[in-house]
Amino acid sequence: MQINRRQLVGTTMAMTALSTLPGCSTTSYGSKSSYLTPILKPQNQNTVYHWVDIVMQQVRDQRVPPPRAAYNFAAPMVAGFLAANAIIGRYSDPYDIGAGPQGADPEVAYGVAFATAASENFQQPFLFERNGFKNRFADGEAKSLGIKWGREVGLKIVKMRTNDGAEPSKANFYLGRYPRRENALKWTPTGPFYGAKPGPAFGSFARGLFPGHGKIKPWTMQSGSQFRSDPFHDPASPEFAEEFDMIRKLGSKDSAIRTPDQSEIALFWEDGPWGITPPGHFILIAMQVLQDRGLDFLDTARALALLGATQCDASINAWDNKYHYDVIRPETAIRHRATAFNNADPRVARDTSWQSYIPTPEFPAYTSGHSTFGAAGIELLTLLMGTNQVSFSHESPDQVLWPVLKGKRRYWTNLEQTADENGMSRLYGGVHWKIDHDAAMKAGRSIARNAYQNMFPKKA
Structure with missing residues (x-):
């Protein structure tokens, strides 16, 4: 990621305005636009597949080229897993995320962390997708803790990948790295x-x-x-x-x-x-x-x-x-x-x-x-x-x-x-x-x- 704060604020404001227009949000399982509809059995829907489908649709709708698509997929998927795993504690964590808050909903944390990282990579706030996802869960402490923790982990991954050598365009930034x-x-x-x-x-x-x-x-x-x-x-x-x-x-x-x-x-x-x-x-x-x-x-x-x-x-x-x-x-x-x-x-x-x-x-x-x-x-x-x-x-x-x-x-x-x-x-x-x-x-x-x-x- 190689975006300065002024670019980020300006782009985010523009994308926020854009996201209020019809057709700018992704669709859910069951629609013709969802990549999951043809391949997933209804009983196998889950939080992970739901969010992966969202970014796949963004790759399509933004016409993201293959290498950048691969880059864009990684941070959200890793962030979501790390947020949930920090609460459940089953796997080792190589990024020092730390333990998640006791009682937090790991699925809520997954979705929020995923969306936070995806928003940075795709320069798209995912407002409709975030709100629709959070509304699936009953209000309460588990949900609130999951939201807070997910955002914290998502932002940590965004910070970790800042200045990682990537740039989302064909800008001159990329030139001259190889003879x-x-x-x-x-x-x-x-x-x-x-x-x-x-x-x-x-x-x-x-x-x-x-x-x-x-x-x-x-x-x-x-x-x-x-x-x-x-x-x-x-x-x-x-x-x-x-x-x-x-x-x-x-x-x-x-x-x-x-x-x-x-x-x-x-x-x-x-x-x-x-x-x-x-x-x-x-x-x-x-x-x-x-x-x-x-x-x-x-x-x-x-x-x-x-x-x-x-x-x-x-x-x-x-x-x-x-x-x-x-x-x-x-x-x-x-x-x-x-x-x-x-x-x-x-x-x-x-x-x-x-x-x-x-x-x-x-x-x-x-x-x-x-x-x-x-x-x-x-x-x-x-x-x-x-x-x-x-x-x-x-x-x-x-x-x-x-x-x-x-x-x-x-x-x-x-x-x-x-x-x-x-x-x-x-x-x-x-x-x-x-x-x-x-x-x-x-x-x-x-x-x-x-x-x-x-x-x-x-x-x-």
């Missing part, structure tokens, strides 16, 4: 930009998204580079030639080898900044499969706090890799740069008419954010559940973006399938190299294992 590559692999924007039809497409852009997000202070890692991937291929190597040819054939707009199922996968997992985003998608999947596992309120809060922190750190890892290695996207390589690679393989040749199947994102390729988010989310979910063998099905959470997905449901026989399918979707879409996916899957799993082993252990 640029000076050879043919150097990332540059390519235009015009394309997308599958019907569906969204990126407009022109002059520079990369969030150049410096990898320098943000992590939640569970020692630094953004703790699990940095090995270097990218030498562009003159046979390995690069194989991947160049693979993506040229598989990921093109009019590919002759991509199957209908692979085309559907590319759109299903696209998750651009018009909806839930990849980190939100895997948190949604976690809520879907955790709902029948018999977790009580605090264990549910802990699971979502771990997921939120891990997705944030996945974004930091991926963006550290992206701007440290500064690697070109397939679109630029195939359309413009192929001859500069000095690769002896004749398959590494320019095709100025080549178009990717889905829109090419506006930042470097290596490693894949999608694959990092997916591997981290699914590895952590597997650790929480104690098994990978979970069968479930799922519809696209934002079908309005890709009308061809309406009514389409995908089925998986285990959790790992979702992570791999999500990562491979970027190859089918023509926006990533195979090594982007492979390296990111390895890093994401490492991030999740590290978080599970070290964050919020049960008290002895």
Whole structure:
């Protein structure tokens, strides 16, 4: 968070005024706008899922890009858990929150702490959401103590994350944190930009998204580079030639080898900044499969706090890799740069008419954010559940973006399938190299294992 007091006061006043207008508040379970409605059984509604749904809707409605969405998810989920855990006292606290007041309602404290941190990250006061939530609880000392304690914990987390290296825009604040590559692999924007039809497409852009997000202070890692991937291929190597040819054939707009199922996968997992985003998608999947596992309120809060922190750190890892290695996207390589690679393989040749199947994102390729988010989310979910063998099905959470997905449901026989399918979707879409996916899957799993082993252990 990098906002001075004058900016904060001015923005908060503006958002307070805005929040009084129709359509500026989020909707609850049961509505078409709620992400929980399609995936959650009515009897499984709870305070944790309620608040996570609220911030997911904010990500969609504010069109928050994936790395910033991951950042925004973490602090509210962690703050809510810490406030409730301080009252119940089941898990260790790494942030010296201290013991909560005896007799305070932990669910009230969770919601207030969550909303306090979310208000800072989203620059949205959540007035309707706060009041509606508090009105669910009977007045009394437990409620009053919970409100006071929740706000105290929420503000402590906000203060803890102030000056953590984050900035909620593409401002110049982010520039200059990584040196640029000076050879043919150097990332540059390519235009015009394309997308599958019907569906969204990126407009022109002059520079990369969030150049410096990898320098943000992590939640569970020692630094953004703790699990940095090995270097990218030498562009003159046979390995690069194989991947160049693979993506040229598989990921093109009019590919002759991509199957209908692979085309559907590319759109299903696209998750651009018009909806839930990849980190939100895997948190949604976690809520879907955790709902029948018999977790009580605090264990549910802990699971979502771990997921939120891990997705944030996945974004930091991926963006550290992206701007440290500064690697070109397939679109630029195939359309413009192929001859500069000095690769002896004749398959590494320019095709100025080549178009990717889905829109090419506006930042470097290596490693894949999608694959990092997916591997981290699914590895952590597997650790929480104690098994990978979970069968479930799922519809696209934002079908309005890709009308061809309406009514389409995908089925998986285990959790790992979702992570791999999500990562491979970027190859089918023509926006990533195979090594982007492979390296990111390895890093994401490492991030999740590290978080599970070290964050919020049960008290002895």
